[in-house]
Amino acid sequence: MAKTIAEINEKIKEGKAVVFTAEEIIDVAREKGVKKAAQEVDVVTTGTFGIMCSSGAYFNIGHSTQRIKLGGGRAYLNDVPAYTGLAAVDLFLGANALPDDDPRNRIHPGEFIYGGGHVIEELVAGKDVRLAATAYGTDCYPRKRLETLINIKDINEAVLFNVRNAYQNYNVAVNLSNKTIYTYMGVLKPHLGNANYSSAGQLSPLFNDPYYRTIGIGTKIFLGGGIGFVAWQGTQHNPGVPRTEKGIPKEGAGTLAVIGDLKQMSPxxxxxSSVLGYGCSLTVGIGVPIPILDEEMLEYTAVTDADIYAPVIDYSDAFPNNKPGKLAEVTYAELKSGRIKVNGKAVPTASRSSYPRAVEIAAALKEWIQTSKFLLTESVQPLPGAESGVGVKPLNERPIEY
Amino acid sequence: MTVSKRIVLRFPRRLVERPIVYRLVKDYDLELNILKASITPEEEGLLVLELKGDQKEYDKGVDFLIKAGVKIQSLSQDVTRNEERCNHCGACITVCPTGAFRVDPKTREVLFDNEKCIACGLCIPACPPRAMEVHF
Known part of the structure; x- marks a missing residue:
């Protein structure tokens, strides 16, 4: 018998909802069978904790006594430049932003000790952050310079707004060349010296609702330790990729844009995060509750690491030069065994995203739901699905004629 | 009884030009493997050694180093993991040349065995949250 989200919410309010994490549900489905489990279970919680570069936050810092218009000027938070293309005192800070004097990759590989992601972490931790800004001055906003400490608790708004998070599947990165390379997938040793992957696999949100039946615009989620929402499909949302029989995408597919009040999140x-030779970023924790509306949803959430395949890609040539071709296809179960086989060679594996922290997120969300602190939401509009025709196009470079 | 220990030696400026390590081999019959060596201009020398030999001779050798003015510290105290910062992703695992990191197959947590660590420092910049610290 099918359930509705409204019915599940009634049970949550009464403290009677039956909730499992996406890891626990695997055994529940095995023991009880899909039919019985679908009847008994109301919600399955997911989680992921990894470096998510397309993250950022916007702030409204409040107006100074003599007003300043930062829009069109320059602004720095702890020396990290913030975007000032908005109105007077709104700023956007991206996780990858670097101080002007950071040496970057001038001595390769650069260390990228401090950037936008670190500023966001410090703000969330309640630390004071230095704002330094210059403006051109207008009749209504005459001030030209501003230097002050700001604190998240004092400014008007601080909102985390990540345009692409929670990738549904990801590449496994290897290096076929004869020198060590420093990528966003970590340090890759020459001649297939190691293989790095980045997904929570069976716990990851979009693997548990592969066709986005319940996850859509407006879905309430765990974000950065607090509450957030799915704002839109993430950039590069690519639902039309090849899938397994069970609907699991075999390469990077769906993504989420997420938003939430930074003031209630936690460091x-x-x-x-610092990615050697690559840049600064932010490691983000996301958890999405999946309502078990029917047997189909239960089956989706019972997905295991052995059911999920990821492509092995060479990051010394195929990736940087945008060439097609995968070296192998491996399951997350194989990746987690510590070794995979590529071109006949046993290659040691390592994860970029934290599985123990993903477990912790799913468990926290489960606890919120069990104790009636978190109700589920109906999505306002579904994300573009596998048949939508939405996909990722390469850049078509065209010469500019003068 | 044979012992094998990893130690960090700090040579003050005045000792940098003396053949101290040679004496460990010649006078105390100790086997050594240099894991790391550096001399900071105008400051001090630093040597990370694996020292192996008879316990009595080892003690005498260490005694000689101390009397000569070399500061000695056990290596395992020098590379530490900030447990607050570590989020158990695993980025360090394949970077470490001695296999000092491994994943607990049950919890998927990353375990750090500082007995295997040779203080090469490769894990330090490779760790995204910068949880690994070296205290030379």
Whole structure:
């Protein structure tokens, strides 16, 4: 018998909802069978905790006594440049932003010790952050310079707004060349010296609702330790990729754009990160509850690491030069065994995203739901699906004629 | 009884030009493997050694180093993991040349065995949240 989200919410309010994490549900489905489990279980919680570069936050810092218009000027938070293309005192800070004087990759590989992601972590931790800004001055906003400490608790708004998070599947990165390379997938040793992957696999949100039946615009989620929402499909949302019989995409597919009030989040779940030779970023914790509306949803959430395949891609040539071709296809179960086989060679594996923290997120969300602190939402509009025709196009470069 | 220990030696400026390590081999019959060596201009020398030999001779050798003015510290105290910062992703695992990191197959947490660590420092910049710290 099918359930509705409204019915599940009634059970959550009464403290009677039956909730499992996406890891626990695997055994539940095995023991009880899909039919019985679908009847008994109301919600399955997911989680992921990894470096998510397309993250950022916007702030409204409030108006100074003599007004300043930062829009069109320059602004820095702890020396990291913030975007000032908005109105007077709105700023956007991206996780990858770097101080002007950061040496970057001038001495390769650059260390990227401090950037936008770190500023976001410090703000969330309640630390004071230095704002330094210059403006051109107008009759209505005469001030030209501003230097002050700001604190998240004092400014008007601080909103995390990540345009692409929670990738549904991802590449496994290897290096076929004869020198060590430093990529966003980590340090890759020459001649297939190691293989790095980045997904929570069976716990990852979009693997548990592969066709986005319940996850859509407006879905309430765990974001950075607090509450957030799915704002839109993420950039590069690519639902039309090849899938397994069970509907699991075999390469990077769906993505989420997410939003939430930074003031109620926690530095444990938003961690400034440094990627050697690549740049600065933010490690983000996301968890999405999946309502078990029927047997189909239960089957989706019972997905295991052995059911999920990821493509192995060479990051010394195929990736940087945007060439097609995967070296192998491996399951997350194989990846988690510590070794995969590529071109006949046993290659040691390592994860870029934290599985223990993903477990913790799914468990926290489960606890919120069990104790009636978190109700599920109906999505306002579904994300573009596998048949939508929405996809990722390469850039078509065209010469500019003068 | 044979012992094998990894130690960090700090040579003050005045000792940098003396053949101290040679004496460990010649006088105390100790086997050594240099894991790391550096001399900071105008400051001090630093040597990370694996030292192996008879316990009595080892003690005498260490005694000699101390009397000569070399500061000695056990290596395992020098590379530490900030447990607050580590989020158990695993980025360090394949970077480490000695296999000092491994994943607990049950919890998927990353375990750090500092007995295997040779303080090469490769894990330090490779760790995204910068949880690994070296205290030389």
């Amino acid at each position: 444990r779940w938003l961690v400034g």
